[in-house]
Amino acid sequence: MSENIPSVTQESAAPPRRSVPLWVQGLVWGLLLVLLAVVALGLRRRQEGHIQIGETLPEGLVLTTFEGYEYQGQGQVAFDDLRGKVILINFWASWCNPCRDEAAELENTWRYYQASGADVVFVGVDYVDVEPDARAYLQEFDITYPNGPDLGTRISQAFRIQGVPETYVFDRQGVLRYIKIGPFASEAEIRQVVDDLLGE
Amino acid sequence: MKRLVYGLILGLLAALMWSGLTSAQGDGPRTVTDDEVNAIARQLYCPVCENTPLDVCSTEACRQWREVIREKLEQGWTEEEIKQYFIDYYGARVVAEPPREGFNWLAYIVPPALILLGVGILIRVVIVWKQAAAEEQQLAAEAEPDEEDEYIRRLEEELQKRR
Numbered sequence: 001m002s003e004n005i006p007s008v009t010q011e012s013a014a015p016p017r018r019s020v021p022l023w024v025q026g027l028v029w030g031l032l033l034v035l036l037a038v039v040a041l042g043l044r045r046r047q048e049g050h051i052q053i054g055e056t057l058p059e060g061l062v063l064t065t066f067e068g069y070e071y072q073g074q075g076q077v078a079f080d081d082l083r084g085k086v087i088l089i090n091f092w093a094s095w096c097n098p099c100r101d102e103a104a105e106l107e108n109t110w111r112y113y114q115a116s117g118a119d120v121v122f123v124g125v126d127y128v129d130v131e132p133d134a135r136a137y138l139q140e141f142d143i144t145y146p147n148g149p150d151l152g153t154r155i156s157q158a159f160r161i162q163g164v165p166e167t168y169v170f171d172r173q174g175v176l177r178y179i180k181i182g183p184f185a186s187e188a189e190i191r192q193v194v195d196d197l198l199g200e
Numbered sequence: 201m202k203r204l205v206y207g208l209i210l211g212l213l214a215a216l217m218w219s220g221l222t223s224a225q226g227d228g229p230r231t232v233t234d235d236e237v238n239a240i241a242r243q244l245y246c247p248v249c250e251n252t253p254l255d256v257c258s259t260e261a262c263r264q265w266r267e268v269i270r271e272k273l274e275q276g277w278t279e280e281e282i283k284q285y286f287i288d289y290y291g292a293r294v295v296a297e298p299p300r301e302g303f304n305w306l307a308y309i310v311p312p313a314l315i316l317l318g319v320g321i322l323i324r325v326v327i328v329w330k331q332a333a334a335e336e337q338q339l340a341a342e343a344e345p346d347e348e349d350e351y352i353r354r355l356e357e358e359l360q361k362r363r
Binding site: 129 | 246247248259260261264265267268288289290291292293310314317320321
């Protein structure tokens with residue numbers, strides 16, 4: 001009988017679904033992608049490690065020296081101006097015990113090259129240190145080569161150092177040729193590296 | 201008489217002690233407590249020990265830094281001056297909150313902006329859900345048979361007759 005009953009029809013269409021506007025979705029995804037890119041770049045930089053052999057001396061770096069540790073009477077050592085010489089850059093700190101193991105060797109080697117008139121310059125970069133302790137350290141080891149604090153940690157960031165002591169030796173063209181992580185064991189070890197580059 | 205003499209002696213001693221105390225407070229640098237040092241130290245991070253606030257860091261480098269804070273406080277430096285000294289000397293990365301300048305502004309703007317955006321999206325979604333629910337209710341109400349409808353009334357009568 002039911003077939004005789006006229007069916008009651010009704011509008012069954014569902015209400016139109018309102019979603020988040022496209023531009024908002026795009027903005028959210030865009031911001032997320034930017035955030036991911038920033039995080040990825042940061043992680044990549046962190047895992048990059050220190051600068052590698054064959055890279056050139058980072059440009060525009062200037063070391064402000066401690067009073068009494070100037071280079072050729074100048075209180076500012078522009079690394080760019082050192083090109084043409086063999087450059088040994090040593091990162092150290094007064095709180096760093098391994099740095100003490102090589103301090104005397106570095107100074108003795110520096111004096112040796114100063115006496116021989118070799119075209120080499122040593123530069124000490126004092127990393128995350130306080131000046132009184134740094135000065136005490138320099139006096140304790142009677143260090144005479146140019147030395148200064150790494151103001152704003154700009155130099156250590158440019159070299160992406162992982163700790164101290166670390167030493168980077170550049171040839172006359174400003175190309176990084178040797179990296180020493182940790183202290184040098186002897187004067188002979190330092191001289192071997194520098195002599196090789198002076199002989200080129 | 202004896203009491204008077206003892207009283208005078210005690211009074212003199214007390215006066216001497218008081219004068220010594222006040223002169224000690226007035227002379228030289230002021231005494232700085234560990235709490236004062238740590239209040240600034242906890243806002244700083246030594247680059248050697250990343251992610252460890254200076255007040256709880258046990259390395260020699262951090263100990264040196266805390267001593268610098270103590271010296272500066274003794275010299276009468278303010279908290280802001282000391283923090284600025286560390287920023288100038290070691291770079292902006294030593295402070296827990298980067299200075300509000302240049303690229304650093306992103307750190308202050310982006311997180312609140314994202315939160316606001318999220319809240320905005322949430323509010324919008326809730327509104328859309330509510331509207332959808334209201335429309336569904338309305339449609340359901342419209343679909344209910346109208347008792348006043350002539351056609352429905354006749355249908356009901358027919359059904360009654362057939363039973």
